[in-house]
Amino acid sequence: MCTSCCGCCSALRPRYKRLVDNIFPVNPQDGLVKNNMEKLTFYSLSSPEKLDRIGEYLFQRASRDIYRRRNGFVVIAMEAMDQLLVACHAQTLNLFVESFLKMVQKLLESTDPQLQILATQSFVRFANIEEDTPSYHRRYDFFVSKFSSMCHSNHNEPELRDKIRVAGIKGLQGVVRKTVCDDLVENIWEAVHMDKIVPSLLYNMQNSRYHVKEADTPEPPQEEHADPPTLAETCMRELVGRASFGHIRCVLRPVLRHLDLHELWVPNQFALHTFRIIMFSIQAQYSYTVIETLMSHLDDNSKSNPKIRTSIADVLSKIISIAAGESVGPSVLEIINSLLSHLRLSVTREDPSDEPQAQRAEKLYQEALINALGEFANHLPDYQKIEIMMFIMSKVPYPALDHLRGFNGPGDVLLQNILLKSLLKVGTKYQTIHFNTTFPMSFLEPLLRMSLAADPDMRLLVQKILHTLIDRHHNLEKLLKPTVNIGDLELVLEKSSRPDIIFIRKHGPEIYRSLYESLEQANNTVENIEAVYTTLALLCVELSSEETVMEMLRLVVSIQDTALTNGSLSAAQKYNLHAVVVSLLVLIPNVVPITPLMEYAEKVIEARRNAGANHLLPELLVHYDPDVCLSPSQLGPDVLVDQVAVTESLKGAGFDVSRLQQVTPYGAGGPPGVNVGHRHSWVETGMRTSVADLNSFQVEVDSVSSSPGVQKKHPEEELTFESMKKLLSEPPESAKEAEEERRLQLSETFRTADFHDLVDRTHANNDILQNKLNEIFSKLSTGLSDGIRPPATPTPGTKQDNDPLHSNNPPTYEVLFPELFVY
């Protein structure tokens, strides 16, 4: 070998070799011979073409010294190489770097930790140099492997162990820096590298204690003199920060695997810490990828312990907000959809035979998912929240009408429950501005339908959703319980805007009807009734216009009627309704100043108090003492809200009371347990006074057109047009089709109950009608036995004006109706 002749014939040796030899002292303890090193540096600067040979020669010497275990000289050789590397210009470095890296590798291969650390330092120095000509053939495979191995050092001495680990981390950082910028050099993002780098960093991070102490907003630690955990964290941030879209998953996959294998999900502090770091360092536009990946990890874990799933979902809920700001377009719905499908999966997984503990764990998991959903929605712009609410609503299993009353499976009920909870969560984050944007038809309609679900808890949930969406002025807290002391509440009022008025004009009937029917449910708890009260009160406050007052009062009167006549409600429920009635009666004139009405309301309250009828006043109780509580009929008419008196007080305030006078009760006596019961619309009330003479004719045609299978669009529309002339406000057809079906259905199903109401109401015609009605009923019973009762869903698109139950014309109608079916 060339080096063998170093002693005797040094004069014959090339100059660069002599220069290199001279930098080594006789005694390695003396260190690098500085003067001679300067000479060598000067030489290599002046003749850069020799640089590669110098590097090669230095490497050979060092190899030999390692072999002979003369580590002192090795250190000197490395130092010299470092100096040359820094001193020389970039363009000449290329070949020298080869020798340099071979040297580093050689040192890393040795078992001496000091040499390994030294090599790492040199490598980091090299990594920080920007080469202008990348060397495509250079491979970092060994370095990644070795540095990762160093990160896991298990040296006996803790101090040395930490040093080796720090060196390993720094080495990895160096490799990343060196390779990440240039796509043409080795692809550091390949799985083979990432699977080594990421777990190595995480392994060091998880040994840190401080993530347990404070999980919030980790601050980037100082890079210098750091302990392995902090350094690893810095390196992790850098790595994630440099990852482009295509590479994010390469980083995340090993992270998830590491967390799985090291069982770091439960408890999830470290997982959370890690993901926070990732979320804060990732380029913002990619952050939702993290969410997606985490979500698919949840998929992969669908079989595992609910605790693990809960933890993952919890992490998700805590980081999801960071991503929400950056999510756009389909990715939002994708995330929501994925969360919902997890919920569905969880619900279907739930087995009633499971142990209670397992069930509880599953519940926690669902809670965590719902939280995640809420957190995510919270950070989205409002218009997306509506979209999301509609989306969730569309996912609610949608039992057919006749199934709504408990015929659907328990899984569906659970899922409905869960989804409504999610909806509530999203709803609370939403700030309503205009009702018509908050409640698009496709959202309102299913929501109202759900408000009549068989399960009282579900109904309560729906009411809560309505509360949070309706309440714009934070009156919710104040109106949670019915009260007659409205003045104490200090309600925040604001004149409602035009769009809101239009909204309530359009959808009011439906909303009121649903609420009314909701109050009729026999399995209502006090909470249910209170919740409906709150909804009504909020509506009243938010839409405080004189126009809505009328409708509200009609509803109030109808509720009282139900409380008086409905046979299926318990006494306590009836008392509750009376209390709600009087609370609303007080609330209305407080919102829209109507002094006479206020006085009347006071009078009713006074009368109830005097009569000892405290059970007819708030607050609502579950049980009333039957000995003390007399029914309203026993107490006399003074304790009841008298429609005539209400009308008078409105007249006194200068209101047009024609609507109110002609009131038809909302659900008048429809037995609960069947999901029908609407028999009211704006049209009919408005028409009542003006088109009474038309009624007989009208009804005839209308009945024909509305019967199933005999749909006649044109005459029907013409007729509407006729009547419309006399009407001021006609809700659009679309909104009313559904009610109309139900109304028709109802009109024949519950005629009896109607009749009694009608009798009460139509004092004048009462005697004349009596005979006719008897006649009708006999006919009707035959008609019904003939099987004319229409199927659950009559033809949609039927006529919507004209009330068959109208006090003036039921005879005609009732007579005609059965005949219809004869044909």
Added chain:
Amino acid sequence: MEDYKFLFKVVLVGNAGVGKTCLVRRFTQGLFPPGQGATIGVDFMIKTVEIDNEKIKLQIWDTAGQERFRSITQSYYRSAHALILVYDISCQPTFDCLPDWLREIEEYASSKVLRVLVGNKIDREDREIPAHVGEDFAQRHSMYYLETSAKEAENVERLFMEIAAELMEQARSKELPRYDSNSPTINGRTTVIGDGGCCSRMS
């Protein structure tokens, strides 16, 4: 010195506590470390051997047997030229896990990797797996089979030497991983830095 002709990567796998680290220590340093702690992650050793007057450098990656390090250890399989699957002949469970290990090797390692089954700790009196059972298993899965004792230094040298010889044979027959093929100088410029190049491509 740096004049080796071949460089091979050998990775040891197997359950925790079967003696992987001890085998490596015995081979590279000639000692048996009593009370050797569990390996964390991956350990690395290097040893140059000579076969037919050719110097062969063996990079030995000694992986942790513990389940939790599986993600990092698996990443080392891929570039391996030879995999040594170790079990403890005095411990039935370590033998029962072998199919799992094979599945992992299937999944993560190169299909052409040289696989060697090693039953370690033959110095132990309480043998549970007879030699022929191990041999049968190795044969069924077309692996080489050897029983060793790191403590008594039995068959350890032979294990690695045979692996080196076999790998050299393979390399020669394919004429592929000639490390010195691109720089046939005498002063030891034999390898591409980082060494991932030729050899890993071969495997």
